Amino acid sequence: MSYTLNEQDKAQVLSLSDNERFNHLVNRVNEQQELWILTDEHGCMMLTTDDDEDCIPVWPHAGYAQDWAQGDWQHCKPEAISLNVWLKRWVPGMTDDELLVAVFPTLNETGIVVDPYELKDALDRKKSSGRHN
Template identity: 70%
Template sequence: MSYTLSAADKAAAQTMRDDERFNHFVARVCEHQELWILTDEHGCMMLTSDDDEDCIPVWPHPDYARDWAVDDWSQCKPEAISLQVWLARWVPGMEEDELLVAVFPTADATGVVVDPYELKEAIERKQALGRRN
């Protein structure tokens, strides 16, 4: 179940730099054990990065995904993926399909585009830090 996102939180996220949104994404995903994608009747939505690479965009909360789903994406709905399923199935599958992850894109920024295993490592580092505290 997703947490409540305040208007102030949403506004703050829009002003973050890409690296800050990446770190915010990792922290929220570790805290809430889920992340969000956009889907339509054909499945998971993908985008093409500035470098012409196919990416799956992900967000830490459904409201961010919903805010991004405009124009060509207006038929899309946010869908939760548990962190456990993401790490076990999505990361290896994306790697096999040569897909990247667009972490926490906003209306005017693609987000940080990374290899799925890079994101997995960032999440695992954050989880390890959490266990030590």
């Protein structure tokens, strides 16, 4: 159900601030009903922040996730997770495992790192507002 991502749109979105990319992800995930992670044969890719917090990076489109699949992560592939599965399984599971979410990181920026329920709350607020900007 993914939308078409052209290079011009991609460059424009990647130039946004962390907060603007967070909002973009919330909007797109609500529209598309999916988000993207990177996986390999061992499971999903995780990052460790400068504060030694473990987090799972998420993106609104496979194209953004694919950008990360280089260097140490070149063996990783983008994988879609339906919004329903994310909310029902991943959010409680990540909370139980004390993992955070890196929301829409770029190669230069970590993105906003939040508790899984903070992202869920933002997605729920967007859904209840009924707007898809």
